[in-house]
Amino acid sequence: TLHHRYLLSIPGPLITRFTKLWYFNRVRLRGFERDNIRLHEKYGPVVRIAPDHYSIRDRVAVRTVYGNGSRFAKSAWYEGWKHPDPNRWTLFPDRDIRRHGESRKRFASLYSMSSLVHYEAFVDNCADILAQRLRERDQCGSTLNLGHWFQCYAFDVIGEITFGQRFGFLDQGHDIEGTITALQSLMTYSTLVGIYPEWHPRLFGILSWFKSSGAAGRAYIMQFVQDKISSHAPYSPTQDDVEGRAPKAQDFVEKMMLARDKNPEKVTDYHLYMMGLSNVVAGSDTTAISLSSIMYHLLHNPEVLAKLRAEVDSFTTLGRCSPRVTFKESQEMPYLQAVIKEALRMHSATGLPLWRVVPAGGAEISGYRFPEGAVVGVNTWVAHYDEEVFPEASTFQPERWIEAEQDPERLRLMNDMYMPFGLGSRTCLGKHISILEISKLIPRLVRDFDFTTSTARWTTENSWFVKPTDFEVQVRARLDSKTERLRAE
Numbered sequence: 358t359l360h361h362r363y364l365l366s367i368p369g370p371l372i373t374r375f376t377k378l379w380y381f382n383r384v385r386l387r388g389f390e391r392d393n394i395r396l397h398e399k400y401g402p403v404v405r406i407a408p409d410h411y412s413i414r415d416r417v418a419v420r421t422v423y424g425n426g427s428r429f430a431k432s433a434w435y436e437g438w439k440h441p442d443p444n445r446w447t448l449f450p451d452r453d454i455r456r457h458g459e460s461r462k463r464f465a466s467l468y469s470m471s472s473l474v475h476y477e478a479f480v481d482n483c484a485d486i487l488a489q490r491l492r493e494r495d496q497c498g499s500t501l502n503l504g505h506w507f508q509c510y511a512f513d514v515i516g517e518i519t520f521g522q523r524f525g526f527l528d529q530g531h532d533i534e535g536t537i538t539a540l541q542s543l544m545t546y547s548t549l550v551g552i553y554p555e556w557h558p559r560l561f562g563i564l565s566w567f568k569s570s571g572a573a574g575r576a577y578i579m580q581f582v583q584d585k586i587s588s589h590a591p592y593s594p595t596q597d598d599v600e601g602r603a604p605k606a607q608d609f610v611e612k613m614m615l616a617r618d619k620n621p622e623k624v625t626d627y628h629l630y631m632m633g634l635s636n637v638v639a640g641s642d643t644t645a646i647s648l649s650s651i652m653y654h655l656l657h658n659p660e661v662l663a664k665l666r667a668e669v670d671s672f673t674t675l676g677r678c679s680p681r682v683t684f685k686e687s688q689e690m691p692y693l694q695a696v697i698k699e700a701l702r703m704h705s706a707t708g709l710p711l712w713r714v715v716p717a718g719g720a721e722i723s724g725y726r727f728p729e730g731a732v733v734g735v736n737t738w739v740a741h742y743d744e745e746v747f748p749e750a751s752t753f754q755p756e757r758w759i760e761a762e763q764d765p766e767r768l769r770l771m772n773d774m775y776m777p778f779g780l781g782s783r784t785c786l787g788k789h790i791s792i793l794e795i796s797k798l799i800p801r802l803v804r805d806f807d808f809t810t811s812t813a814r815w816t817t818e819n820s821w822f823v824k825p826t827d828f829e830v831q832v833r834a835r836l837d838s839k840t841e842r843l844r845a846e
């Protein structure tokens with residue numbers, strides 16, 4: 358009670374002392390990333406969001422809570438992201454620190470930088486089809502929802518990388534069998550039910566019967582992944598594998614089947630399914646949102662777009678940027694890297710605090726002593742809009758990253774607060790894969806297409822992922838128009 362009374366001195370809306378309903382309702386309205394920033398502007402670095410739930414905006418605290426070796430486990434909010442059966446755990450919501458550490462270590466190599474060479478061809482296939490779809494749109498002159506097409510791209514890349522097979526979104530251009538809708542309703546359900554996790558086992562069973570519910574969406578995605586794995590050809594080594602020649606494009610499931618056959622006790626069929634599911638749920642919306650953010654900010658900042666295009670064009674002239682921009686080439690373009698970094702700062706995929714539980718012994722955070730069991734979290738948006746670290750935080754300035762290179766202390770401050778992929782032991786496992794997808798596609802789009810948008814300010818919906826809903830653009834193929842001009846002359 359002493360702790361309780363002491364923590365009552367933490368500021369926040371009065372009602373949050375008594376009930377989680379206020380937080381539930383704000384999340385339900387789908388704009389919590391902005392609410393969260395405003396709360397900190399009003400109340401300071403520590404704000405009560407619900408009884409025993411505290412949102413933090415403090416660089417030092419970021420390290421305490423998420424830093425490597427921290428013992429802050431994920432909170433009960435993550436329960437909403439898993440099947441209520443404790444045996445059917447998955448990596449992202451796993452609250453068991455030991456089990457999580459073991460499985461993460463076991464599969465980390467599948468996501469490592471050195472694995473990317475296996476995946477690059479998959480990304481190229483999907484980028485080719487996306488470019489083809491954009492050219493078709495140019496010819497018919499209609500507008501298109503770029504957010505939707507990025508989602509088709511991200512979904513299909515994950516399909517190829519994970520199961521060796523596109524889902525077919527880019528080919529068909531629409532939401533095949535309602536998968537995107539199912540994933541969206543799963544997001545909404547998990548985000549909200551996580552606030553009252555004790556309801557999850559009861560609601561999940563009942564709601565699974567209702568087709569439009571998030572629980573049914575989860576069941577659908579789970580079945581979908583199971584089917585993809587069952588229909589995947591069994592792994593069979595090629596002559597190249599036997600003789601150890603150049604790596605062929607090997608998908609995730611193939612790699613895992615190989616590991617399972619070598620070590621069946623450590624890698625099981627359940628692992629295969631669980632990792633496949635994690636990729637689909639964690640890897641499609643997030644990448645699509647980040648791609649949208651980059652293009653949206655480029656279209657609203659023409660001088661930045663011009664500068665990026667000049668960089669890509671000059672690399673192309675020098676023969677350092679191939680038609681299907683390689684990952685290596687993309688990494689050598691400094692302005693491109695700054696643009697990507699800044700766009701992910703301005704609009705991060707996740708928009709709720711990454712809730713963690715204070716471990717045994719309590720913790721000192723931002724001048725308060727929190728007891729064991731209190732729930733604390735930093736929202737990426739709050740960290741990224743901290744004016745002390747990112748002055749003029751609401752303006753898109755890729756230059757801030759380039760200028761900070763001259764001032765290592767400043768750059769360190771900025772990097773400490775930069776967390777689009779989360780931080781520490783629970784940082785995004787698919788980070789390199791998404792950077793691969795993003796870095797290869799953006800220069801290609803900027804070089805080959807002109808986009809215009811009449812959307813002055815887009816609408817976004819935050820159901821944990823902050824998704825734009827109306828990113829309408831018109832597209833013109835750039836190289837084609839140049840060729841046309843040459844032909845006309």
Ligand code: HEM
Binds near residue numbers: 448706707786
């Ligand atoms: C730009 C794209 C992406 C962003 C912004 C992003 C962001 C994040 C964030 C913030 C977390 C930590 C969440 C938390 O602490 O609760 C996370 C975890 C995770 N992400 Fe990503 N992600 C992206 C792409 C991907 C992709 C492409 C994959 C898979 C191929 C993926 C797989 C995962 C997994 C498996 C976890 C859980 C890791 C763990 O708990 O150990 N992500 N991601």
